[in-house]
Amino acid sequence: MTKNIMIVGVGGQGTLLTSRILGGIMLDARYDVKLSEVHGMAQRGGSVVTFVRYGEKVSEPIVEEGQADVLIAFEQLEALRYAHFLKKDGVLVVNEQQIEPITVVTGAAEYPEDIIKGLEQEHTVYKIDAMEEAKKLGNAKVFNIIVLGMAAKHMDFSKEAWLEVIEKTVPPKTVAVNQKAFLKGYEG
Amino acid sequence: MLGNEAIARGAYEAGVKVSAAYPGTPSTEISENIAKYEEIYAEWSPNEKVATEVAIGASISGVRAMASMKHVGVNVASDPLYTISYGGVNGGLVLVAADDPGLYSSQNEQDTRCVARAAMVPVLEPSDSQEAKDFVKFAYELSEKYDTPVIVRTTTRLAHSQGTVTLEERVEPEDKPYERNPAKYVMMPANAIGRHVYVEQRLKAMAEDGNEFAINKAEYQDTSIGFITSGIPYQYVKEACPNASVLKLGMVHPLPRKLIEEFASKVDKLYIFEELEPVIEEQVKSWGIEAVGKEIFTVQGEYSANMIREKILKQEINIKNPAKVPARPPILCPGCPHRSVYSVLNKLKIHAAGDIGCYTLGAVPPLNVIDTTICMGASISTLHGMEKAKGKEYIKNWVAVIGDSTFMHTGVNSLMNMVYNQGTGTVVILDNSTTGMTGHQDHAATGKTLKGETVPAINIYHLCKAMGIEHVVEVDAFDTQKLEQIVKEEVARDAVSVIITKSPCVLLKGNVFPYKCKPVADACKKCGACLKPGCPALTKQADGSIAIDDTMCNGCGLCEQLCKFGAIERVEA
Numbered sequence: 049m050t051k052n053i054m055i056v057g058v059g060g061q062g063t064l065l066t067s068r069i070l071g072g073i074m075l076d077a078r079y080d081v082k083l084s085e086v087h088g089m090a091q092r093g094g095s096v097v098t099f100v101r102y103g104e105k106v107s108e109p110i111v112e113e114g115q116a117d118v119l120i121a122f123e124q125l126e127a128l129r130y131a132h133f134l135k136k137d138g139v140l141v142v143n144e145q146q147i148e149p150i151t152v153v154t155g156a157a158e159y160p161e162d163i164i165k166g167l168e169q170e171h172t173v174y175k176i177d178a179m180e181e182a183k184k185l186g187n188a189k190v191f192n193i194i195v196l197g198m199a200a201k202h203m204d205f206s207k208e209a210w211l212e213v214i215e216k217t218v219p220p221k222t223v224a225v226n227q228k229a230f231l232k233g234y235e236g
Numbered sequence: 237m238l239g240n241e242a243i244a245r246g247a248y249e250a251g252v253k254v255s256a257a258y259p260g261t262p263s264t265e266i267s268e269n270i271a272k273y274e275e276i277y278a279e280w281s282p283n284e285k286v287a288t289e290v291a292i293g294a295s296i297s298g299v300r301a302m303a304s305m306k307h308v309g310v311n312v313a314s315d316p317l318y319t320i321s322y323g324g325v326n327g328g329l330v331l332v333a334a335d336d337p338g339l340y341s342s343q344n345e346q347d348t349r350c351v352a353r354a355a356m357v358p359v360l361e362p363s364d365s366q367e368a369k370d371f372v373k374f375a376y377e378l379s380e381k382y383d384t385p386v387i388v389r390t391t392t393r394l395a396h397s398q399g400t401v402t403l404e405e406r407v408e409p410e411d412k413p414y415e416r417n418p419a420k421y422v423m424m425p426a427n428a429i430g431r432h433v434y435v436e437q438r439l440k441a442m443a444e445d446g447n448e449f450a451i452n453k454a455e456y457q458d459t460s461i462g463f464i465t466s467g468i469p470y471q472y473v474k475e476a477c478p479n480a481s482v483l484k485l486g487m488v489h490p491l492p493r494k495l496i497e498e499f500a501s502k503v504d505k506l507y508i509f510e511e512l513e514p515v516i517e518e519q520v521k522s523w524g525i526e527a528v529g530k531e532i533f534t535v536q537g538e539y540s541a542n543m544i545r546e547k548i549l550k551q552e553i554n555i556k557n558p559a560k561v562p563a564r565p566p567i568l569c570p571g572c573p574h575r576s577v578y579s580v581l582n583k584l585k586i587h588a589a590g591d592i593g594c595y596t597l598g599a600v601p602p603l604n605v606i607d608t609t610i611c612m613g614a615s616i617s618t619l620h621g622m623e624k625a626k627g628k629e630y631i632k633n634w635v636a637v638i639g640d641s642t643f644m645h646t647g648v649n650s651l652m653n654m655v656y657n658q659g660t661g662t663v664v665i666l667d668n669s670t671t672g673m674t675g676h677q678d679h680a681a682t683g684k685t686l687k688g689e690t691v692p693a694i695n696i697y698h699l700c701k702a703m704g705i706e707h708v709v710e711v712d713a714f715d716t717q718k719l720e721q722i723v724k725e726e727v728a729r730d731a732v733s734v735i736i737t738k739s740p741c742v743l744l745k746g747n748v749f750p751y752k753c754k755p756v757a758d759a760c761k762k763c764g765a766c767l768k769p770g771c772p773a774l775t776k777q778a779d780g781s782i783a784i785d786d787t788m789c790n791g792c793g794l795c796e797q798l799c800k801f802g803a804i805e806r807v808e809a
Binding site for chain 1: 238261262264265340341364393396397398399400468471472474475478540541542553554555556557558559561562563564565566567568569594597601602673675767770772774775776787
């Protein structure tokens with residue numbers, strides 16, 4: 049059975065690193081894996097989405113609407129934008145951070161209120177103020193790994209396997225803080 | 237392995253010795269990965285035409301060579317491509333063309349297969365990373381066997397998807413001996429007449445032999461539905477109809493007619509499932525075969541498995557409507573020097589003929605400076621055309637804006653034209669010392685090569701001067717007062733002038749940011765002047781005053797310069 053994961057966020061939030069860790073752990077577990085990323089202009093502060101699929105044999109590299117088992121959202125508005133990709137029993141893991149898109153900054157649109165409350169009515173939602181937690185760890189950049197840690201509980205890999213793949217994937221100097229960040233999300 | 241990484245690996249294993257390219261999404265990572273192999277000479281060329289010619293030269297000399305580019309780059313390279321199709325190869329020659337259905341990062345949605353048909357060049361189309369590697373290797377065999385350049389066509393979804401790939405050793409074929417052969421490599425009319433005949437025969441032979449190629453594969457299962465498909469759409473077919481019969485074409489030009497006719501005769505209902513243009517469909521239908529294609533499938537954007545479920549299987553796809561949320565288009569980064577230049581141009585109510593790069597974002601709110609963007613290098617020539625049409629006075633609230641890499645790509649030709657044809661107009665070269673949008677590739681004016689060697693950088697100022705342009709000014713992109721003064725002076729001139737705004741891309745490695753911008757307590761008059769250029773680090777709070785996100789701010793000081801009340805200070809970080 050193929051499992052479908054999505055990572056959504058704002059360009060620059062580190063979706064590519066997160067997806068590399070995800071892809072790595074699935075390959076280590078000898079699954080067939082396909083991963084689809086966004087490069088280029090959309091990375092400049094735009095809405096970005098990464099699809100990760102693993103199973104016995106994976107055909108298409110994308111996750112289609114209504115098929116995501118786990119939706120990892122690094123930002124509230126992006127969680128809302130892609131929530132319809134979730135399966136009925138899919139899980140949403142969301143970072144509570146809000147980043148205003150330019151359309152809101154210029155007054156052309158308004159940032160919706162009570163996004164998470166609304167999402168909680170329709171989906172199983174796990175939320176965390178990962179930015180705040182990351183600052184406590186002394187490195188705001190690792191917020192994405194905290195969110196990944198929370199999402200990891202809804203996938204079929206051991207804690208040790210996660211810590212190992214993080215060690216292999218992130219820059220050597222940041223292994224310790226990234227592992228700590230992961231555990232923060234994983235163990236709470 | 238990323239599709240693009242797999243293509244690079246394929247080139248390595250096939251024994252390629254020379255690779256040339258100009259960066260362009262979604263093809264850039266091919267060259268970046270090839271450059272990691274010591275055995276391959278790899279370069280960034282100034283544009284795709286030059287890159288293709290470099291690869292052609294290498295091929296004629298007897299080694300395997302590759303040129304890679306995005307689909308619109310094929311247009312730039314089409315001049316050498318159409319003719320080397322006649323000349324053929326010595327060492328194998330492969331051109332990788334990356335199409336962009338869905339327009340993730342491009343100015344159009346053209347289909348390279350159409351170009352290939354016109355140029356009479358065969359096209360292979362892989363459907364995952366493993367095939368990307370394998371097809372590149374097969375492409376070199378075909379190239380040498382049939383004496384032809386071969387196009388390997390990818391799409392964004394393949395180029396930027398990762399899949400598992402089995403690696404093999406590099407096999408370096410012996411260099412082919414070089415023999416002078418003007419009838420083949422000097423394409424003047426007398427020689428080209430004969431080569432055109434050869435090209436037609438070559439395509440016929442390939443179409444015939446294609447019936448036996450392993451990459452053209454009929455998978456017979458349930459024969460009530462059959463699909464002819466290729467590339468990434470094949471994966472959507474497998475996803476939605478795992479039991480249907482499929483003819484998967486690895487070579488999409490020329491088409492293996494016998495194989496297709498046989499497949500069509502064995503299935504009850506035939507669908508042709510191809511993204512973008514009906515290239516396969518039109519040929520198949522022209523042979524009197526009944527099939528359904530673009531009657532139910534679009535020529536725009538990417539396909540999906542759900543499209544098949546909906547349109548062929550008539551399944552009700554129970555999808556919730558997406559929530560209505562504010563769009564989040566890409567924006568210039570905090571501390572981007574382009575924003576500073578645009579804030580000045582916007583203030584002076586100047587229109588710009590624009591070009592291709594991150595700075596194309598100067599066309600959208602809140603900057604609203606760019607009025608036109610066509611293709612690489614077009615800003616300067618478009619401005620020149622406007623001036624020739626409407627006169628010198630008309631052009632005095634216009635400039636052309638172009639990045640340093642795009643200027644070196646083809647902008648330099650357009651500037652020569654302005655000088656030669658006595659144009660009037662101001663060209664702003666946004667020099668951020670890199671090819672920014674594609675992820676920081678070097679070019680002739682940065683002083684570094686793709687392999688990381690330090691080399692003499694072409695000096696853009698002196699290049700412009702050497703063309704005979706009297707008024708060439710360099711200015712710090714963040715010195716808004718000085719820049720404003722210079723722009724006013726230069727657009728008023730009855731001459732060609734060039735303003736080079738200098739400041740490295742904020743995302744360039746090794747940049748240090750010694751400052752941060754901070755609001756000064758109680759000094760804000762809530763006028764909103766600092767918010768005008770749309771820096772994402774600045775937000776308006778409920779009371780109308782502003783907040784600056786410390787993690788985003790790079791301390792460029794643009795907002796500080798725009799605040800007349802001293803309500804923002806630039807402090808050491």
